[in-house]
Amino acid sequence: MAHITLVLPFALPLPEFAPDMVRALQAPALAALLSRTSSARRAPKADTVHALPHETWLARELGLADDGRTPFAVAAMRGLNLDPGAGRWHIVTPAHIQIARSHLMMADTRQVSLDDADGRALFDAASTLCEEIGHELRYGDAHTWFLRADDWTGFDTASPDTVANMDLTDFMPKGAQAQAYRRLQNEVQMAWHAHPVNAAREAKRLPVVNAFWLWGASGGASVQAQQPVKNMASYAVPGWLAALGQQRLPSLDRLDDVLAQGGLLVAGNLGEAALAADWHGWLQGMQHLEDALFAPLLAALKDGRVRELRLVLSSREGLADYTTTAMAQRKFWRRPTLDSLT
Template identity: 50%
Template structure:
């Protein structure tokens, strides 16, 4: 019988907003899936964790265990996401031996008292601009013995074998936060910061940025490093429905943006998927958009899943919901759905 696991990053809204958001939602299928369960668990992640719960879950699902937590109570260092080699392979480049990092060209902005990382999804960096910035930066990386590999406009890769152990944070962990709290840590943190400073100076008056600013776009004034991982062959990634390019890269091409029917047909006896539609609106605080996406998920995934469970097409469903500092797992079955005394409710969406 088919079992299915769906990860829904940011399906858990902030606690202060949850009551109002719940009142605006009518999701009977999701309510049934969350309320009539066979098993459930909930974990609070340390506020200093350097990977979001779904990123750490993804690393574990891929069999990438370098530093990923395997028990409750993980420390900030352990809550990590060693995804670089898997993402690089997803871009069609088999990683050579060594230790790799994901590199994103980014915009760092000044808040009132500190620097923050802007959401990379809002950067609107095209291939021509990115290639020009990449080619200008590449000699600086290579001079340090750190080869730079191009993935796409928003995603590059750096090999740094001697930087194994450098503790970095994922960009979605850092977006909007005080950057001084999230810079790389470890033996080679000073070297990483020095390289970042050199690239910032290089790009300060780069023609690409002058042209962007003339068009009212933010300059690409720095890079962000994360996801350090030693090369290896990960297990096949889950399906990905919506999400940033690095996330989609870990998914087999045939399982990108598929429907539930396609996933059940191609995903074997235990298909998994990351439903990434809620990530961007939640990080941006665009809760009207978040509500719209939740309603779409109800129609396209939750209601059909509940019907598949009742018909016997699916035997068990596990939903892995998360927010920045909370992860919750709910498993239901056809038998569990017979617990009629449990009134369907969305209260479990509260963080």
């Protein structure tokens, strides 16, 4: 029988909206999974401002870090069939920065959709600038590149989801070595300003790609140990996260494959709505998970195909961790409720 860990980024609505969301959500299977448990705990909000709770949880769970950092670069490279060698690599995410009334703000990178042709064209322009200052840039997919900068240490940069729709002043790296990164970012921004890809995007009223966002650095002694996780599957997650595992699900129709092998499943379809505070879209995303994921998992628990299910739910503010089993689901005296989401 399988043991499954289900990670649901942004499945916890923000506290000020949670009561209304719980009243509106019709999810009896999820209510049973969260109410009839063998263990339940809430993790306190981490002090780090460089990653979201589910990102630090994944880094720790996958053995990549235990200090609140998210050194995903090398593991993501290997998942995208790139050999990192012995270098120190950073994930590069092409993004859109806009000027708000009093500050700069980076949009959710899910809203900056790039096909492979446009991604490679922008990559080529940036790669030339990187090579001129002695740094190699590697292409993973349209949204996931990697920069080698062995001497860029001592400063932390935040994940794209951490900074999405936030004041960038709080997240820009500081220090002598960070200045080299900021200079490179400015040069790339200037090269992209009049790039044909952005001209075409502007004509279509799409967000232009004007940001060269660096994060997730890893390398050194950890390089050889970081391999894609065999029993990790993902659905609707950013490319860097999908690259950490060996199975990418285009839909949840193949859930039986996950149930058969067990392991870790990350379902990220709630991210865009949650980051935009689109709670109608969030409710629709949760309803899809109820029908395609929570109800089948509850049935699998009851008929013995799944022995233990662990649910890890998160928001910007924190993380909740629940474990349920077939035996726990027999606790009929516990009324199924979604109050755990509040």
